Amino acid sequence: xxxxKARLHDDLxxxxxxxxxxxxxxxxxxxxxxxxEEVAGTAAxxxxxxxxxxxxxxxxxxxxxxxxAFDKGGRTDSAERERAEGEVLADYLPKPLTDAExxxxxxxxxxxxxxxxxxxxxxxxxxxxxxxxxVAGRADGGRxxxxxxxxxx
Numbered sequence: 001x002x003x004x005k006a007r008l009h010d011d012l013x014x015x016x017x018x019x020x021x022x023x024x025x026x027x028x029x030x031x032x033x034x035x036x037e038e039v040a041g042t043a044a045x046x047x048x049x050x051x052x053x054x055x056x057x058x059x060x061x062x063x064x065x066x067x068x069a070f071d072k073g074g075r076t077d078s079a080e081r082e083r084a085e086g087e088v089l090a091d092y093l094p095k096p097l098t099d100a101e102x103x104x105x106x107x108x109x110x111x112x113x114x115x116x117x118x119x120x121x122x123x124x125x126x127x128x129x130x131x132x133x134x135v136a137g138r139a140d141g142g143r144x145x146x147x148x149x150x151x152x153x
């Protein structure tokens with residue numbers, strides 16, 4: 001069992017013992033998503049920590065989107081619960097990049113792409129290819145794309 005998945009299991013046990021319904025239900029849903037991913041395909045397999053982290057990030061994104069939808073629908077109680085679940089999942093994700101850190105990484109990627117001959121707005125794909133592995137899991141793709149567009153303009 002990977003260390004991140006083991007940590008989720010241990011934290012689930014603690015949450016159940018502490019009668020923390022929010023944390024235990026969120027961790028159960030996340031572990032179920034991980035388990036589904038492990039048995040998907042032709043053969044069952046053990047996921048790496050990186051793969052588990054991607055699933056947690058996907059689950060956190062679902063919570064953010066659901067909270068926005070509930071807010072638009074006027075269901076603030078449901079939106080608050082989704083946000084709370086997102087905060088539980090945030091504990092298992094790497095610290096997000098600040099705007100300054102993101103701009104610095106993107107500027108370095110733009111410089112690297114320009115050395116390779118990419119210029120102007122057409123260089124967007126080349127820059128994204130360079131910067132995405134560096135920010136993986138630490139910044140939303142839309143935020144990265146906006147930073148790249150801003151520096152290429």
